[in-house]
Amino acid sequence: MWRLGKEFLLFLKQEKKWWLLPLMLILLLLAVLILFSSGSVLAPFMYPFM
Secondary structure, three states: OHHHHHHHHHHHHHHOOOOHHHHHHHHHHHHHHHHHHOOOOOHHHHHHHO
């Protein structure tokens, strides 16, 4: 898993596509939010977005 992240960062550095970094961070945070809140109190608030 860390190898994939390292490879992605090297790609960003080589291709100078640093604008992709915030996009990937937002997608990662959304994935973590969905993963950890599926069985919690936040679940009813997330149903309209799915």
